[in-house]
Amino acid sequence: MNIKIAGLIIMLLSLFSFNTNAHKSTVHSTEITIELALKQQSGEYHRPYVASWIESSKGKSVRTLLLWREQAKWLKDIRRWWRKAGRKDAVLVDGITAATRAAGKFKLSFLAQNDDKIDLNKGQYTLFIEVVRENGGRAIIRQPFTLDGNKESFTLAATNETDQMKFSVLPQ
Amino acid sequence: MNLKKLIVFALTCIITTQTFAHSRWILPTHFNLSAENGEWIMVDITASNETFNVDKAMGADYVQIITPSGKVTRPSSTYKGHRKSVADYFIATSGTYKLTNNNKPAYMTTYKVGEERKRIWANKAELVGKIPKNAKEIKTSYRFARIESYVTMNAPSDNFQTDGTLLELVPVTHPSDIAENEQVTFKFLFNGKAQKNVAVEVIADGARYRNDPQALKLVSNAKGEINFTPTSAGRYLLIAEHQEKISGSALADKQVGSVFLTFEAQLN
Numbered sequence: 001m002n003i004k005i006a007g008l009i010i011m012l013l014s015l016f017s018f019n020t021n022a023h024k025s026t027v028h029s030t031e032i033t034i035e036l037a038l039k040q041q042s043g044e045y046h047r048p049y050v051a052s053w054i055e056s057s058k059g060k061s062v063r064t065l066l067l068w069r070e071q072a073k074w075l076k077d078i079r080r081w082w083r084k085a086g087r088k089d090a091v092l093v094d095g096i097t098a099a100t101r102a103a104g105k106f107k108l109s110f111l112a113q114n115d116d117k118i119d120l121n122k123g124q125y126t127l128f129i130e131v132v133r134e135n136g137g138r139a140i141i142r143q144p145f146t147l148d149g150n151k152e153s154f155t156l157a158a159t160n161e162t163d164q165m166k167f168s169v170l171p172q
Numbered sequence: 173m174n175l176k177k178l179i180v181f182a183l184t185c186i187i188t189t190q191t192f193a194h195s196r197w198i199l200p201t202h203f204n205l206s207a208e209n210g211e212w213i214m215v216d217i218t219a220s221n222e223t224f225n226v227d228k229a230m231g232a233d234y235v236q237i238i239t240p241s242g243k244v245t246r247p248s249s250t251y252k253g254h255r256k257s258v259a260d261y262f263i264a265t266s267g268t269y270k271l272t273n274n275n276k277p278a279y280m281t282t283y284k285v286g287e288e289r290k291r292i293w294a295n296k297a298e299l300v301g302k303i304p305k306n307a308k309e310i311k312t313s314y315r316f317a318r319i320e321s322y323v324t325m326n327a328p329s330d331n332f333q334t335d336g337t338l339l340e341l342v343p344v345t346h347p348s349d350i351a352e353n354e355q356v357t358f359k360f361l362f363n364g365k366a367q368k369n370v371a372v373e374v375i376a377d378g379a380r381y382r383n384d385p386q387a388l389k390l391v392s393n394a395k396g397e398i399n400f401t402p403t404s405a406g407r408y409l410l411i412a413e414h415q416e417k418i419s420g421s422a423l424a425d426k427q428v429g430s431v432f433l434t435f436e437a438q439l440n
Contacts (some may be wrong), residue, residue, distance in 0.1 A: 072207055076204050080351075080438075082204070083204075083349065088327050089327075090327075138439070
């Protein structure tokens with residue numbers, strides 16, 4: 001019984017110390033919102049494969065936010081995401097996979113955390129959105145942003161595959 | 173092979189000789205694949221100076237596929253046409269596969285009779301009775317060409333074994349990581365050692381439709397490395413050649429290694 005209580009106290013203490021450390025270098029509970037807009041297309045239409053992810057300032061993928069896809073054999077066509085993230089981590093791909101969506105608007109919200117659900121350090125990052133459509137085109141959108149406790153908001157210009165979109169970094 | 177015992181002198185200048193051979197290359201349908209249960213690829217095999225239009229069929233008899241675990245395998249089927257051979261291969265497991273279509277190292281002697289240039293696959297010791305007595309400008313080379321490419325399914329792996337024979341290309345940048353506007357580094361070895369002054373050309377796909385072939389010409393540095401940045405996504409042929417004089421050999425005057433590497437630069 002005493003051992004259990006001691007163990008609990010140590011656990012609580014270690015949690016506490018972890019949190020203080022985290023507070024110094026990370027931005028706790030920053031929310032990232034994307035108003036994703038897949039463009040209406042005319043003619044033959046297949047739902048696009050979509051990936052959105054965050055890269056560090058060194059171009060390393062730190063977090064895949066979303067993956068809308070069907071068959072594995074076409075994942076490689078989400079070129080940059082596949083090279084930077086997808087091909088290296090089958091478990092991650094399985095974990096975040098969702099079905100493709102038809103053209104339309106989608107309000108999405110995420111925490112600014114890495115793939116292991118740990119808050120991202122303060123610093124410079126780039127948001128990527130890659131959209132690839134069979135017998136259609138490919139669009140890649142990149143938007144640098146800063147995690148430093150300040151609010152940021154961006155308007156992402158329309159592409160052949162996306163309408164104008166909004167992207168916000170919202171410290172809680 | 174006594175060649176390794178021979179004293180080798182570096183050439184002080186690059187001798188430009190008219191080679192008999194065409195450029196040779198293999199071109200896989202895919203360089204990067206995603207799959208849960210494997211994928212088929214097909215490979216074109218040709219001798220052609222036009223990147224990447226096929227010209228003369230090379231046989232597929234020497235085609236080997238080295239699996240990510242290092243196993244040497246063969247295509248499941250091949251077909252030889254007049255302009256190209258094709259090989260079918262099933263990529264079963266994740267990782268990087270090395271595709272090669274290498275013959276064996278061989279001795280080639282060139283000579284002139286009058287104004288006519290001729291060649292024979294023989295070393296200096298074998299020439300008696302095989303070439304006319306009035307043959308001139310007799311030169312024998314020991315040569316080996318590597319015709320290679322890499323295909324990666326899912327996560328890339330290192331599959332860059334070397335064997336120390338003449339010229340070899342070792343990717344420093346993994347072929348599966350090559351992307352437009354990102355620097356690529358490759359390293360060259362000659363008889364197993366880093367080789368400077370290797371002459372390299374990198375040619376983008378579509379040479380038929382350009383007036384200027386726009387070959388990027390490079391020379392390896394003291395570390396044996398070349399660095400270049402593909403400015404557009406697409407398929408590329410890299411041609412590298414290096415030769416060294418051989419002194420005191422009864423078999424050859426020089427040794428010549430070449431590499432024909434096909435790779436793709438991906439969209440960024």
